[in-house]
Amino acid sequence: MTTQKGFDPQAFRAALGTFTTGVTIITTRAQDGELIGVTANSFNSVSLNPPMVLWSLAKNARSVAAFSNSKHWNVHVLSANQEELSGRFARQGENKFAGLELDEGISKAPLLKECTARFQCRTAFSYDGGDHIIFVGEVLGYDHSALPPLVFQSGQYALAARKPREEVRLGATPPPECNYTEDLLGYLLGRAHYQMLYALRQMLSTQALDERSFFILSVLSIRDRLTLEELNAFIDYTGMKASAESMAALEAQQFVALETEGEDLRYVMTADGREASLRQIALAKAVEEDMAAKLGPGDAMALKLLLKRLIASSDPGMPDLWSAR
């Protein structure tokens, strides 16, 4: 426990930062007409009846006079896609509103678009809060969208992964002597992946294709004209291997053709193969949209973000399918 005598502002800030918040931009119009806006995470709700919210602003902020003199200000709860806007309104000196389309509001305070929620307020009280002023506003109007909100925690932007009201159980509790639990990341990744492949596999079987063929066609749809060796470099990470025999099956189905280029034999996708691949992608996207809908858009974004971070931190050095040759 650090007591006040030894307060280091940076350490105190770090402790405060563990309290998660959303991110807001709060705007007003100065008496000279200038548009004013600041990024703040000190926002919170106060009262339901009358409807009131609050936030606090440093007494030495450039915008103090504008917010103190103007009676009206708008709070914008930023969406997950507005990280850039958050950064822009947190910095000083630039024309923060450049290029932004504004909505008509109740007051003359600027009203930004595409936020998760907006509260149009009139100052009810302004209170002393140490080196900050606490503005309490009566909410005159509000709206909100279905856009997932941006989150801020310990100095970093974040997305929320919502917990359902009941704990998610995937099966019976394993007996205590069991070394596996359903909480193992490897198990969860595998099962989620295989379940996603399950629907895909059903479809592949109707086209007389297997998973390996699916991967081969996917790679060729991105990078055509590959030797068997090059092809294998791209699917190696799946643990599958393309052989001359497995390619012969795809040739027999007329999805792939073999062409000679100098000394090399190269596999080329046929028009039929390209069509089959497009059908596969369409199904993969449909399976995926269905899953994202079940999770919710914000949670699906969070899952993709975490998977990308996991992939980036565990990449054993995969060849980049999309890089220039």
Added chain:
Amino acid sequence: MTTQKGFDPQAFRAALGTFTTGVTIITTRAQDGELIGVTANSFNSVSLNPPMVLWSLAKNARSVAAFSNSKHWNVHVLSANQEELSGRFARQGENKFAGLELDEGISKAPLLKECTARFQCRTAFSYDGGDHIIFVGEVLGYDHSALPPLVFQSGQYALAARKPREEVRLGATPPPECNYTEDLLGYLLGRAHYQMLYALRQMLSTQALDERSFFILSVLSIRDRLTLEELNAFIDYTGMKASAESMAALEAQQFVALETEGEDLRYVMTADGREASLRQIALAKAVEEDMAAKLGPGDAMALKLLLKRLIASSDPGMPDLWSAR
């Protein structure tokens, strides 16, 4: 935009709820010595110098007198594991502190354990906030731990999935005509899963085992004495299939033995097989701990939560490996 005349408290609350917060429990000791505590998400930081925080409490709350009379209160930023505590302090009437161990604090206000952060405060100001009182406290002492914090958004608990400062890129940007993007959940799940298997596969090859054998041994380690058909029911979701031939290889390695039981032939794990399986689990756990460390504990929790939700919502009806026979 809803204007004030038509404010429906529930709709207004829903709009306010889009602003993400942490969850706190704020405690004090009443003049008669009674321990008081309430769950609040209206907490926020106010001032760095002097160090100040605020929160608000409904004027009709039972604890108003205690917080108004006592000059000292403690704010506990709850960790992701303290959801139960949050619920307990949000309800009325029960002995909220029953069974809780308390720490010694600066004041007589109770100090809870195992939180993400704690702030011990003395009331600096109490302000009118509509149907709430805003308490501004001077922070006399604080501490914080590395425990990931609990998050609250739109009426649900959540965990934060942190965004790194730089966007995570897994490879070059695909050309616009490409139908695949690295933002497809199926691709990300597959790649994350395969990368996790990569390290595992390296090890398996040193034991002359393949992935199918790994799955077979895993299933037998949980459910021994299975017929080939029963075994396949459990690994079917992986797309792999155990055949009499693949089992013969495991028999030759003396990991598995075939026993007759009535009309059935059943596969039984040998002591060697059990040992090999334990080695595999140990490696799988090591790979996993390494990955969780790279993501951070809170993010690893969030990833597991989202994967479980995805699995639960996309389960094609997998047999439960752990259920009673």
